[in-house]
Amino acid sequence: MTKRVVIVGGGWSGCSAAITARNAGADEVVVLERSDELLGAGIVGGIMRNNGRYTAAEEMIALGAGDLFEVCDDHSLHHNLDFPGHKHSWLYNVNTIANGVRDALLAHDIEIWFTSRVNGLHQSDGSIDSVELDSGAIIEGDCFIDATGSVGGQSWCTDNGNGCVMCVVRCPTFGPRVSLSGLAGLTEREGRRPDGSLGAVSGSVKLNKETMDPKLVAELDANGVIIVPMPQSLINHQKLTTKACQQYALPAYAENLVVLDTGQAKAVTPYMPLHEIRQIPGFETVRYEDPYAGTVGNSIRYAAMVRREDTMKVIDGPDNLFCCGEKSGLLVGHTEAIVTGALAGHNAVRALAGLELIEIPVDLATGYGVKYTTEGMETEEGMGKKYTYSGSFLFDAMIEEGLYTTDHGVIADRVQATGMNGVFAHKVT
Amino acid sequence: MAYMITAQCINCSACEMDCPVRAIGRGPSQYVIDSSVCIDCAGYFDEPRCKRACPVDACVPERAHYMHRAAALANRGAPPLVLTRETPLGRVLVTSGDSAVAAPLKSRVATDPENSSTHD
Numbered sequence: 373m374t375k376r377v378v379i380v381g382g383g384w385s386g387c388s389a390a391i392t393a394r395n396a397g398a399d400e401v402v403v404l405e406r407s408d409e410l411l412g413a414g415i416v417g418g419i420m421r422n423n424g425r426y427t428a429a430e431e432m433i434a435l436g437a438g439d440l441f442e443v444c445d446d447h448s449l450h451h452n453l454d455f456p457g458h459k460h461s462w463l464y465n466v467n468t469i470a471n472g473v474r475d476a477l478l479a480h481d482i483e484i485w486f487t488s489r490v491n492g493l494h495q496s497d498g499s500i501d502s503v504e505l506d507s508g509a510i511i512e513g514d515c516f517i518d519a520t521g522s523v524g525g526q527s528w529c530t531d532n533g534n535g536c537v538m539c540v541v542r543c544p545t546f547g548p549r550v551s552l553s554g555l556a557g558l559t560e561r562e563g564r565r566p567d568g569s570l571g572a573v574s575g576s577v578k579l580n581k582e583t584m585d586p587k588l589v590a591e592l593d594a595n596g597v598i599i600v601p602m603p604q605s606l607i608n609h610q611k612l613t614t615k616a617c618q619q620y621a622l623p624a625y626a627e628n629l630v631v632l633d634t635g636q637a638k639a640v641t642p643y644m645p646l647h648e649i650r651q652i653p654g655f656e657t658v659r660y661e662d663p664y665a666g667t668v669g670n671s672i673r674y675a676a677m678v679r680r681e682d683t684m685k686v687i688d689g690p691d692n693l694f695c696c697g698e699k700s701g702l703l704v705g706h707t708e709a710i711v712t713g714a715l716a717g718h719n720a721v722r723a724l725a726g727l728e729l730i731e732i733p734v735d736l737a738t739g740y741g742v743k744y745t746t747e748g749m750e751t752e753e754g755m756g757k758k759y760t761y762s763g764s765f766l767f768d769a770m771i772e773e774g775l776y777t778t779d780h781g782v783i784a785d786r787v788q789a790t791g792m793n794g795v796f797a798h799k800v801t
Numbered sequence: 802m803a804y805m806i807t808a809q810c811i812n813c814s815a816c817e818m819d820c821p822v823r824a825i826g827r828g829p830s831q832y833v834i835d836s837s838v839c840i841d842c843a844g845y846f847d848e849p850r851c852k853r854a855c856p857v858d859a860c861v862p863e864r865a866h867y868m869h870r871a872a873a874l875a876n877r878g879a880p881p882l883v884l885t886r887e888t889p890l891g892r893v894l895v896t897s898g899d900s901a902v903a904a905p906l907k908s909r910v911a912t913d914p915e916n917s918s919t920h921d
Contacts, residue, residue: 408879408882474884474889475889478884478885478886478889479886481885481886483883483884483885484883484884484885484891485881485882485883485884485894486881486882486883486884486891487879487880487881487882488881488882491829505881506829506830507880507881507894509881509894527811547829547830548830
């Protein structure tokens with residue numbers, strides 16, 4: 373019998389899930405994407421392998437889920453770059469990465485549906501039978517993966533931020549994000565900021581390179597990073613507490629404008645009024661590229677998450693529903709999304725085959741991070757935090773546990789010791 | 802005259818349940834009132850029920866220019882574009898009418914030219 377896995381959401385986690393589902397033996401894998409391009413919020417990313425993400429990336433490659441890391445490496449502009457608080461980062465080109473991921477998915481014979489926003493769901497006997505698109509098309513499936521993320525629709529940014537900021541998510545154009553778990557009737561959990569408000573403000577903005585001082589651009593292109601001291605009048609330490617990316621909540625980011633070359637100029641600040649950013653030498657004529665309303669704010673994230681097992685199976689939901697990426701919790705970043713996506717895709721097929729689901733052991737940094745996040749999110753304090761392999765307390769804990777390393781040999785041995793070498797690359801039996 | 806629902810709609814469904822003539826249904830991005838059915842609750846209630854039920858004041862007397870906007874919103878976006886290994890540039894999937902179609906995956910898309918137009 374033909375088994376079909378339907379993934380709702382074509383971001384990093386959904387794409388990762390698609391590949392592992394296919395490799396695990398799903399006959400048909402369909403990715404339904406609301407917009408007209410893959411990666412969505414991931415297109416504003418660009419940073420791989422910084423700090424503990426290096427360990428995580430190499431572990432995933434050894435575990436057999438290295439496809440997307442290879443695409444990132446292929447599209448990298450800068451390797452082993454250091455910037456404040458971050459070591460050995462690789463920066464991929466955000467302008468070309470989505471095509472690379474698309475080609476990787478098509479090469480795996482995965483079907484991608486663009487402008488295919490899911491807005492309905494049909495269930496019977498505790499299982500999802502199909503999802504329905506805006507166009508009226510009904511997509512049947514055997515197993516479903518909620519990779520809808522936690523960004524948008526506009527109402528989140530209105531209620532908890534400064535309104536729609538015209539970010540890459542483009543809700544007004546393609547329709548707001550719809551949560552598959554929400555359609556299934558599950559109550560979603562909400563992350564909080566230290567001041568108690570909901571969600572988190574996206575932590576970086578994109579600047580148009582052509583509107584920056586050519587000398588700064590040349591330096592940025594050559595070195596991958598520029599650190600420009602802010603005028604004293606602009607330094608605002610308060611803003612750091614609102615950010616989604618706790619790994620950048622360091623004083624260096626309040627006192628300087630740190631800009632990374634991801635093809636675009638990625639400025640690591642939640643937002644700054646245009647007239648203020650233009651007070652920084654070299655940025656006198658700068659314009660925002662994303663979000664377009666950079667003056668007034670940034671997108672709100674981490675507003676709608678679902679309770680899940682460490683296998684990525686959704687708890688108390690339909691029996692054929694998995695989740696990954698931001699939907700699966702406060703584990704922040706593309707590397708993290710690829711990890712949870714790989715688990716969701718693989719386990720979806722295991723579930724269809726009637727096999728026991730797997731977790732990544734806590735002996736590995738990746739598995740440790742997943743469990744650490746699950747446990748953290750059980751407390752109110754923990755819901756106010758963000759978790760990432762690349763910094764803050766999860767990275768500190770990884771170092772303390774001796775899990776952080778950039779030694780490929782050590783990582784290969786550890787993965788070997790778990791007996792899970794290449795597990796995500798092979799058919800389940 | 803009839804009532805209409807503005808883009809303030811939060812999809813709560815309160816209006817749909819309260820409408821005495823069942824003029825309200827779920828649209829692609831919000832609830833919509835069928836103006837050919839709506840009677841402004843004349844003969845039923847003094848004040849239109851949807852206006853009273855709506856928590857965000859989205860139910861208001863119909864404004865002609867707004868209906869054009871609502872139609873544009875309802876038809877925004879594009880039909881699904883399906884990419885496969887064989888058709889990496891994608892093909893636009895045009896579904897006929899309002900009828901829901903079963904998953905037109907692979908073979909079905911390939912063998913059903915009536916339901917699809919190619920862009921590759």
